Amino acid sequence: MNLSTPAIQEQNQINEPGLIESQVDIPYAHEPTTTLDSLVQQGDAQVINELPPILKDDQQAIPAITAQAPLRAEKLSKKDCPQSVKLGSYIAHIHPLHEENSSVQALYVLEIPGLPEISQHLDLLIHASDLQNWQQRPIYLAEQINSQGCFIKYLALLGAENQVQAIPLMNGFTGQSQQHIAAIKEIHWEDLAENFTDFEALFYSYTQKATLIWTSENYIPFIPAQLFQTQKFIQFEESPADFKTPLLLLKDRQKIRVIHGQKRLRLARTESAYPYFLLERHHGVSWQLIQNIITQLKSPIDCYQLYEAIQKHISD
Incomplete structure (x- = not known):
């Protein structure tokens, strides 16, 4: 499995954000x-x-x-x-x-x-x-x-x-x-x-x-920090992280929550966007499934390891 270049496809709907609609009225009649x-x-x-x-x-x-x-x-x-x-x-x-x-x-x-x-x-x-x-x-x-x-x-x-x-x-x-x-x-x-x-x-x-x-x-693509909730839903020990370590996120209805990434987020709270992998509830990924897989993995758990384990389960 290649984790380096997630494909971009038209799935995973979330609420439409508002757009900035401010107008700029600048005289420029004398400028080409x-x-x-x-x-x-x-x-x-x-x-x-x-x-x-x-x-x-x-x-x-x-x-x-x-x-x-x-x-x-x-x-x-x-x-x-x-x-x-x-x-x-x-x-x-x-x-x-x-x-x-x-x-x-x-x-x-x-x-x-x-x-x-x-x-x-x-x-x-x-x-x-x-x-x-x-x-x-x-x-x-x-x-x-x-x-x-x-x-x-x-x-x-x-x-x-x-x-x-x-x-x-x-x-x-x-x-x-x-x-x-x-x-x-x-x-x-x-x-x-x-x-x-x-x-x-x-x-x-x-x-x-x-x-x-x-x-x-x-x-690995980046997601704006304001689009997901930073509080970790399931508590378990994570492996050490660096700035290239992605977050593992779950889209659950209209909210995006962190599965793995507590240590990554602690590295710098001021980043505007983070590298990420996204899983979705409607693809068969539930919190109970994630909990069951976590209990089968050796601690501390690596982000890539957990991601691959979940992917393998839902593809079987």
């Missing part, structure tokens, strides 16, 4: 503006309230794509580059990267004035070599992690021509701050337009609407 969403129909994007399902035994790890050196392109001069772009109902200002000698060319930071909270869960970049065709290209979404494997925030890249160009650009950007990419997905703007300003809504879009194109070795 490129409209990026001319093909997007407002209101098409909806949050899909689902979480990654249980791993199947026959799933295979997605081969890692070796990140090549960042593609070089002629960097736009300040005179040639528009000062802002329209992202749905928001106006995003375009800023050059601070690293003047960076090998990542034609790559700019997008900032939405009036919504500084977005930067807590998302970095927005645009590859500006051909802004006029941005709306015809996919968006690339990634999970950023630090050197310990902890989730930092999402990263969105607009304007890349294809994944061959996007992967090295994103790896080059994170490498400048000594961070890393855990996984990269491809998503259409209409599936992201209404959801990128809210952390939970962005998670649902990333989980259910995006297509996985690249992962790091032993990749």
